[in-house]
Amino acid sequence: MTLNEYHQPDDLGHFGKFGGRFVPETLITALQDLEHAYAVTRRDPVFQKELQSLLRDYVGRPTPLYFARQLTKKYGKGKIYLKREDLCHTGAHKINNTVGQILLAKYLGKPRIIAETGAGQHGVATATVATMMGLECAVYMGTEDMARQEINVTRMKLLGAEVIPVSSGTRTLKDATNEALRDWVTNVRNTFYVIGSVVGPHPYPMIVRDFQSVIGRETKEQMHALHGRLPDYLVACVGGGSNSLGLFYDFLSDHDVKMIGVEAAGLGVESGHHAATLTAGTPGVLHGSYSYVLQDADGQIKSAHSISAGLDYPGVGPEHSHLKDTGRVAYVSVTDDEALAAGLELTRLEGILPALESSHALAYLDTLSPQTSVDDLIVVNLSGRGEKDLPTITRAFVKGEAEKASS
Amino acid sequence: MNRLSKRLESLRRDNRKALSLFVTAGFPSADSTVPLVIQLADAGADLIELGIPFSDPIADGPTIQNSSEVALRNGMSLPKTLEIAREIRKQSDVPLVLMGYANPIYAYGLMKFLGSCKETGIDGTIIPDMPLEESEEYRTMAQQCDIATIFLAAPTTPPERLVQLDQASSGFLYCVSITGVTGERQALAAQAESFLRRARASVKKNPLLVGFGISTPEDARRVAALSDGIIVGSALVKILQNANAHHAIDHAVEYARSLREALDS
Numbered sequence: 320m321t322l323n324e325y326h327q328p329d330d331l332g333h334f335g336k337f338g339g340r341f342v343p344e345t346l347i348t349a350l351q352d353l354e355h356a357y358a359v360t361r362r363d364p365v366f367q368k369e370l371q372s373l374l375r376d377y378v379g380r381p382t383p384l385y386f387a388r389q390l391t392k393k394y395g396k397g398k399i400y401l402k403r404e405d406l407c408h409t410g411a412h413k414i415n416n417t418v419g420q421i422l423l424a425k426y427l428g429k430p431r432i433i434a435e436t437g438a439g440q441h442g443v444a445t446a447t448v449a450t451m452m453g454l455e456c457a458v459y460m461g462t463e464d465m466a467r468q469e470i471n472v473t474r475m476k477l478l479g480a481e482v483i484p485v486s487s488g489t490r491t492l493k494d495a496t497n498e499a500l501r502d503w504v505t506n507v508r509n510t511f512y513v514i515g516s517v518v519g520p521h522p523y524p525m526i527v528r529d530f531q532s533v534i535g536r537e538t539k540e541q542m543h544a545l546h547g548r549l550p551d552y553l554v555a556c557v558g559g560g561s562n563s564l565g566l567f568y569d570f571l572s573d574h575d576v577k578m579i580g581v582e583a584a585g586l587g588v589e590s591g592h593h594a595a596t597l598t599a600g601t602p603g604v605l606h607g608s609y610s611y612v613l614q615d616a617d618g619q620i621k622s623a624h625s626i627s628a629g630l631d632y633p634g635v636g637p638e639h640s641h642l643k644d645t646g647r648v649a650y651v652s653v654t655d656d657e658a659l660a661a662g663l664e665l666t667r668l669e670g671i672l673p674a675l676e677s678s679h680a681l682a683y684l685d686t687l688s689p690q691t692s693v694d695d696l697i698v699v700n701l702s703g704r705g706e707k708d709l710p711t712i713t714r715a716f717v718k719g720e721a722e723k724a725s726s
Numbered sequence: 727m728n729r730l731s732k733r734l735e736s737l738r739r740d741n742r743k744a745l746s747l748f749v750t751a752g753f754p755s756a757d758s759t760v761p762l763v764i765q766l767a768d769a770g771a772d773l774i775e776l777g778i779p780f781s782d783p784i785a786d787g788p789t790i791q792n793s794s795e796v797a798l799r800n801g802m803s804l805p806k807t808l809e810i811a812r813e814i815r816k817q818s819d820v821p822l823v824l825m826g827y828a829n830p831i832y833a834y835g836l837m838k839f840l841g842s843c844k845e846t847g848i849d850g851t852i853i854p855d856m857p858l859e860e861s862e863e864y865r866t867m868a869q870q871c872d873i874a875t876i877f878l879a880a881p882t883t884p885p886e887r888l889v890q891l892d893q894a895s896s897g898f899l900y901c902v903s904i905t906g907v908t909g910e911r912q913a914l915a916a917q918a919e920s921f922l923r924r925a926r927a928s929v930k931k932n933p934l935l936v937g938f939g940i941s942t943p944e945d946a947r948r949v950a951a952l953s954d955g956i957i958v959g960s961a962l963v964k965i966l967q968n969a970n971a972h973h974a975i976d977h978a979v980e981y982a983r984s985l986r987e988a989l990d991s
Contacts, residue, residue: 331859341828341855343785345880345905347887487791493782500784505906507882604828604855605782617803618833619781 325571327638332521332608335644338637340520342500342607349507354522356427361529366422373418377451378408380415380533384541384698389668394688397551397695401671402538404562404702411674411703412534412562414444417513419530421448424511431510432456435499437464437492437558438629438676439471440703441515446480456480459499461491464628470707489622492632496606516559517636520607524636531565538698539569546696552687553578555700556679557650558594558630560639562702567648577649580639581683583625584652594623595652596635597643610637626655626711627675629703653682659715661685662705674703675711728872730821730849730897733772734933737955743989744898744955745946746935747962747982748775748825750793751810752802754966754974760813762966762975767820769979770986774814775852775957778807778826785854787909789960793967804830804839808846815847823876823897825852828860836864840871850874850897858887858894865894876900879929881921888928899932901925901953903939909960911939914949922952943988950989958985 327334340350360366374380382403391399404412417434424432432449434456436442442458449456458475462484465472475482488494496518503512517524517531535553542550553570555563557580570576585593593599600611605620613621613633625631642648653661662678665671673681680699691697705712737744747766751759763774779797783790804826811822824843831839831853843851850873856864858877868875874897879888882905892899903918904911911917918936925934936949937957946956962978969977 339860340857341860342857343854343880343902344857344878344891345882345902347857347880348882348884488781488795497782497784501787501907504785507905601833603832606784607855609832612829614829614833616833617805618830619798619803620829 327641328521328525332525334638334641337602337610337640338521338524338608340607341604341609342520343504345504345507346520350520350522352427353423356423357522357526360423360426366426370419370422374415374533378414378418379406381537382406384538384545387669390665393668394684396688396693397691397697399684400696400698401701402534402566402698404534404700405671405673405677405704409440409444409447410706411440411444412531412565413441413515414448415533415565416515416527416530416561417441417444417448420511420513420526421452421454424454424513425452427511429509429511430454431506432513433459433499433502433510434513434515435459435492435495436515437495437631438627438674439464439468439475439707440629442480442482443471443474443478445513446475446478449480450478457483457502459483459485459495459502461489461495462486463490464492464495467711468628468707469710491628493620493623500606516561517564517638518559518606518608518634524608524638527561528564528568528638531561532568534562534565534700535567535569538566542696542698549573549576550696550698551577552691552695552697554581554680554683554687554697556581556630556676556702557597557635557639558583558632558676559634560636562700564636564638566698566700571647578647579683579687580648580650581679582650582652583627583630583679584654585624585626587654588652592624593652594625594630594632596633597639597650598652602640605634608637610640611635611643626658627679629674629676630679651683651686653679657682657685659712662712663716671701672705673701674705675708677702728849728874729819730773730823730874733821734898734954737772738933743950744772744933744935745770745985745989746773746775746955746957747771748777748957748959750777750779750790750797750963751807752779752797752800753793753963754796754971756800756802758975759810762978763814763820764818765975765979766982767818769982771820771982772955773821773823775823775825775959776807776811778804778824778830780827780830783827785907787907787960789964789967790908793963804834808842811848812846821849822847823850823852824848825854828853828856837867840867840873843873844871848873850876852876852878852900854878858890861894878902879925881905885924885928888925892929892931895932897932898935898954899929900957901934901936903936903949906938908938910941914939914945918949919952926952943984946985946988947991956989
């Protein structure tokens with residue numbers, strides 16, 4: 320094992336030239352307070368003990384590293400393992416971070432929690448932990464996402480959260496984030512903003528990464544116990560980029576481990592209807608940090624498209640931008656149809672219904688597996704489960720069956 | 727010293743308060759901005775803040791968000807905002823400040839932007855999402871171009887940071903009256919008062935202009951008493967939004983006059 324030679328971000332939250340803190344002045348003090356609270360609690364044994372016990376007893380960690388025999392057999396090449404974040408409480412990796420951030424909110428004495436959500440997984444995770452800790456919670460969600468992730472909207476309401484519909488702009492995650500930031504600017508004195516991905520102003524990208532890095536740490540231990548060595552490939556989907564960075568982070572200094580981030584190509588990158596920010600974007604400022612964004616020549620943010628609400632975002636975490644430019648991680652993209660097909664395939668082969676987000680990582684196996692050898696070890700992050708996507712998946716399934724019947 | 731500093735200095739000597747009016751470039755229509763600004767200046771505005779529309783204005787409330795969306799639909803952009811400024815400058819010496827979010831300015835290029843500002847006759851810039859820590863390079867370049875860099879200070883800003891913001895600012899320091907986004911507020915002056923007293927004690931270099939939430943002549947009078955001047959944006963944009971297209975400018979001018987009278991009385 321190599322020494323950890325990767326040290327990012329710097330004191331001002333820069334990952335190379337990316338990151339930073341591009342927010343209205345009203346929020347600067349709150350971000351400095353958060354930075355300070357995080358530095359203190361990181362070294363506080365009482366805080367860490369509470370975090371660890373919640374991750375174990377409430378979230379259900381460690382999550383298994385499952386050897387996908389049928390999937391491996393299908394490709395006949397490298398051994399495919401699934402990191403089962405879909406088995407976390409609430410059904411996705413998002414809760415690893417919300418537990419940590421809401422403990423920080425309590426430490427800072429903030430009685431009110433706000434969050435943005437796209438697919439609703441982060442919103443559900445936030446509402447869940449907030450209610451368990453007795454805090455008031457409001458979740459901003461675009462009206463288009465509310466329609467396609469109705470199940471999660473109901474769950475948040477059952478959990479006692481207020482779901483605030485956002486009908487401005489593209490009515491998806493980008494606009495929900497704008498509205499959450501406006502709420503925070505207004506109510507900053509009593510409100511803690513739980514950001515759900517490795518995006519936003521410093522210190523959020525660092526904090527979310529650190530709370531999600533448990534995914535990679537466990538994977539490393541589990542792989543070591545199984546094979547006595549590091550994996551050869553790590554594959555994860557990238558929207559904002561929290562599950563992928565959570566898996567990758569502990570391996571960044573292990574130069575033999577190849578990492579692949581899979582973005583949403585939507586209807587195809589060349590169609591213009593996609594969310595492949597690192598593949599097709601350019602550096603700019605969105606939601607508080609300097610990173611790759613989808614924008615036009617005038618610097619207006621373009622709307623993204625993905626069948627998966629959790630990936631339907633025209634920005635990406637600044638650390639991913641840095642890892643792209645340094646070449647440490649390879650970023651690729653798969654289309655809506657490829658992701659859907661991969662999700663259905665996993666359901667039939669392994670009896671696991673994956674989230675549409677995670678299905679993007681699975682779809683890349685079609686490209687990756689043929690390049691591997693039988694001794695290679697591949698880990699795919701199964702970031703979430705697919706029940707929330709049943710309406711979308713069912714429509715695709717029924718359409719597929721109908722096409723089969725008529726042909 | 728550019729037009730902006732000269733104007734604020736002359737107001738100070740005369741013991742008068744500054745009236746700064748914000749308009750979104752290209753709102754309500756692409757060709758309305760030039761005549762609107764000229765007439766607002768004639769009606770008593772000491773400086774004009776010309777807003778560069780952006781798709782994701784996180785510091786703005788619904789009124790200015792809507793005006794940005796409309797302006798973008800009208801084909802407005804950063805280069806077109808500069809064209810409007812150039813046209814205004816041909817007809818008027820009113821101090822002009824561009825207010826815009828960081829992304830379109832980065833996309834245009836920081837140095838190119840400042841060069842264009844200088845060449846166009848812009849006197850200063852306000853970039854609400856580029857705080858002190860991210861602005862060092864920009865400030866150095868702006869100083870070379872004699873373009874004022876106006877920073878915002880908020881009620882959450884501690885005293886030592888107020889001093890830093892004052893040092894980094896030129897032209898004036900923009901005091902945000904209350905925590906929140908742009909837009910009209912009830913009971914504004916009472917909330918703003920303690921912050922403005924604090925700001926007054928820390929800020930020595932620059933005039934203090936106060937914005938966010940000021941809408942009535944009464945607001946204007948009360949806030950001006952605690953500062954060197956006021957900034958009105960959303961209330962003016964709302965008048966333009968609600969008025970019949972043919973009378974929009976007349977209504978705006980009438981409103982500007984009422985603010986001027988309140989400040990001078």
